[in-house]
Amino acid sequence: MASFEAFVAHAPFAAALIDRSGRLVAVSPEWRDEALTPDLQPGEAFARCLMNLEDVESLERCLASGEAFSRYRAQVSDGVQRIWRSEFAACRSDEGVIFAVMVTARDVTGYAQTALRAERNEQRLKLALALDDLMVREVDLKTGEVYVSGTCPELEKWCLFDRDPLEIVHEDDRERMAQIMRARRDGEAAVFEFRLNRDDGVETWVRSVGKRFLGADGKPERLVNLFKDITDRRRQTEAVENLAFRDPLTGLPNRAYFQRKFQEAVDASEMVGEIFGLIMIDVDHFKDINDTLGHDAGDALLRRLADVLRHAFRSGDTVARLGGDEFAVILRGLHGEGDMLRPIKSLQDLLRQPIQHGGRSFSVSASIGAALHGDPDADPHHIFKNADIALYRAKDEGRNRSILFDPSMRSALEQRLELLRDVRAAIEADEFILYYQPVIDLESGSVAGFEALMRWAHPEQGVLTPDRFMAAFEDQDLSLKLGEVAFETALKQMRDWLDAGIEFGRVAVNISAAQFRSGRLAEEVQERLARWGVPCDRLTIEVTETVYMGWASDVVSDTVRKLHAAGVMIALDDFGTGYASLANLRQFPIDRLKIDKGFVQNAEDAAIVKAVITLGSSMGMKVVAEGVEDREQLDALAAYGCDQVQGYHFSRPMPPERVPGFVDGFSAG
Numbered sequence: 001m002a003s004f005e006a007f008v009a010h011a012p013f014a015a016a017l018i019d020r021s022g023r024l025v026a027v028s029p030e031w032r033d034e035a036l037t038p039d040l041q042p043g044e045a046f047a048r049c050l051m052n053l054e055d056v057e058s059l060e061r062c063l064a065s066g067e068a069f070s071r072y073r074a075q076v077s078d079g080v081q082r083i084w085r086s087e088f089a090a091c092r093s094d095e096g097v098i099f100a101v102m103v104t105a106r107d108v109t110g111y112a113q114t115a116l117r118a119e120r121n122e123q124r125l126k127l128a129l130a131l132d133d134l135m136v137r138e139v140d141l142k143t144g145e146v147y148v149s150g151t152c153p154e155l156e157k158w159c160l161f162d163r164d165p166l167e168i169v170h171e172d173d174r175e176r177m178a179q180i181m182r183a184r185r186d187g188e189a190a191v192f193e194f195r196l197n198r199d200d201g202v203e204t205w206v207r208s209v210g211k212r213f214l215g216a217d218g219k220p221e222r223l224v225n226l227f228k229d230i231t232d233r234r235r236q237t238e239a240v241e242n243l244a245f246r247d248p249l250t251g252l253p254n255r256a257y258f259q260r261k262f263q264e265a266v267d268a269s270e271m272v273g274e275i276f277g278l279i280m281i282d283v284d285h286f287k288d289i290n291d292t293l294g295h296d297a298g299d300a301l302l303r304r305l306a307d308v309l310r311h312a313f314r315s316g317d318t319v320a321r322l323g324g325d326e327f328a329v330i331l332r333g334l335h336g337e338g339d340m341l342r343p344i345k346s347l348q349d350l351l352r353q354p355i356q357h358g359g360r361s362f363s364v365s366a367s368i369g370a371a372l373h374g375d376p377d378a379d380p381h382h383i384f385k386n387a388d389i390a391l392y393r394a395k396d397e398g399r400n401r402s403i404l405f406d407p408s409m410r411s412a413l414e415q416r417l418e419l420l421r422d423v424r425a426a427i428e429a430d431e432f433i434l435y436y437q438p439v440i441d442l443e444s445g446s447v448a449g450f451e452a453l454m455r456w457a458h459p460e461q462g463v464l465t466p467d468r469f470m471a472a473f474e475d476q477d478l479s480l481k482l483g484e485v486a487f488e489t490a491l492k493q494m495r496d497w498l499d500a501g502i503e504f505g506r507v508a509v510n511i512s513a514a515q516f517r518s519g520r521l522a523e524e525v526q527e528r529l530a531r532w533g534v535p536c537d538r539l540t541i542e543v544t545e546t547v548y549m550g551w552a553s554d555v556v557s558d559t560v561r562k563l564h565a566a567g568v569m570i571a572l573d574d575f576g577t578g579y580a581s582l583a584n585l586r587q588f589p590i591d592r593l594k595i596d597k598g599f600v601q602n603a604e605d606a607a608i609v610k611a612v613i614t615l616g617s618s619m620g621m622k623v624v625a626e627g628v629e630d631r632e633q634l635d636a637l638a639a640y641g642c643d644q645v646q647g648y649h650f651s652r653p654m655p656p657e658r659v660p661g662f663v664d665g666f667s668a669g
Helices: 002-009 029-033 053-065 109-118 122-130 153-158 171-183 231-245 255-272 286-293 295-312 338-351 382-396 408-428 470-474 476-500 521-532 545-549 553-566 582-587 603-618 631-640 656-668
Strands: 014-019 024-027 069-077 080-092 098-107 135-140 146-150 190-195 205-214 220-229 275-283 318-323 326-334 355-357 360-362 366-373 402-404 432-441 446-458 462-464 506-510 539-544 569-575 592-595 622-625
Touching: 002 014, 002 024, 002 098, 002 231, 014 029, 053 069, 053 080, 053 098, 080 109, 080 231, 153 220, 171 190, 205 231, 231 255, 255 275, 255 318, 255 326, 275 286, 275 295, 275 338, 275 382, 286 295, 295 318, 295 326, 295 338, 295 355, 326 338, 338 366, 338 402, 366 382, 382 402, 382 408, 408 446, 408 470, 408 476, 432 476, 432 656, 446 476, 446 656, 470 476, 476 506, 476 521, 476 656, 506 569, 521 539, 521 553, 539 545, 539 553, 545 553, 545 569, 553 569, 592 603, 603 622, 603 631
Parallel strands: 366 402, 446 506, 506 539, 539 569, 569 592, 592 622
Antiparallel strands: 014 024, 014 098, 069 080, 080 098, 135 146, 135 220, 190 205, 205 220, 275 326, 275 366, 318 326, 355 360, 432 446, 446 462
């Protein structure tokens, strides 16, 4: 509302703004200077200045349903009568809710007087007033004589035609005009708005009313066309629409405009079977960018993405920002999936270029879901849900990718959503617990510590391992909550063991990417260690390669450096399965390299295992091998110089109450 009020208050033409309750909010300087409502003050009911009950009812309809209307009124000032034409148009929010009415007024005195003098009958007078009578072209269909009257030589120059009226229409508007003209019946007035076909290239918009008048024999006798230059009005309308239908940050159409264009695509699909596509786009980890680099960087990213979208798609496609980091594209007139996949590939290529902001360079990726509507029997509005499902799948598969909707995705999504609902309920019911798998030091033959592993104590299915609820770790919100549960449970358990005098060594806890995103993980870990009275040297933080090397790796690096300095051990988990480089190993403070069990259990990967152990040793890191299941694997690892091992050969993950007995038994053995 504030933006519309400001627009009206500075409008270069006579305008007034009425709020939802029908009260005057603001007027433009010209409206005030012309004293169009001299006795009406802001805050008073606008209906007071309307001439009759019909005008009042029309205003109420405009406020209630958005129905536009216009009215004429005569005003005597200093003994001179002037005729004003007012137009009423509803102002809507992004959600389509009417919150105000804008009134514009134009002095049509000269036009009306010219029309009155030239008018031959009441029919011609009404048509002239309907267009403010800038130019009238009348043809006697029996004699072929043409009569032209008006006050605009510019229109007379470009609006005259010999036979085909489409001669004066800009080529981009001709097909639309031809369709309207074919649908018109004799005796009916038809209203057209089009651009003139001008040789000088000046854009001129014209509103025309055309009607054939029938003679006594029932045959067309006269053809009357009235033309009005509406270029200024179109520009004023565009200015208002820019406020109502444009996103101020990116300059793209907003959600309200997108909904309008989507309905046009639906109508075209239902009328002529046109195929259209819908693409939904979400920026990956946008919240992280705002949290770590600041909202200025987030805004810069959104503006950059808007530019990328403009270049990736055709000028006739509707590219809109729906809100936040959500964008959408409507593609009309498609022939198949290929017409939609090509611009998506172009978009992905453009996104790979880094963004420069505040002296820093950062990259961005997007998850993209696309759907096609080409089935005349299907509900076109389902395309929204289909594109959302495809977008959800793109995020589920690791983000930074595009997915085209397939009907099979619907059932998979429903199963996933059901699992996530169950996990949320299980968190509330404290059904998630920790099991502990021992880590054995090969040199001393003692228990070096334990890795805390999450389990779901399902009330019906028993104790479930993470592979049964892995989708929860891929959901940012649930991953954060499960991480909180794991960390808090592990600290409480360590405190209990310390109080009982159990020598458990260190406990390793896995940290997800979601837990790093607050930017305060190092402080939070130390605060919790202090609260539970657990020394820092009792804790190991395990971070996977994908978290180290993922987006905001500088945040992860800063966090682990602080924890390492405080005495917390840092382990790089699943080494060899991600994309860490030797340079990264030197850059980050890593105490332990953990070899993924897939390498340990595959004899063909012995060279890789040996190389990792040698690498870790040369860089001053301890190497831990996961997944040791038999004596042969253990002997090979010992021969390679591996420091520590864990796996079923020593013990499966165990509930906490079995740890004291295992420690005592292992020490005694």
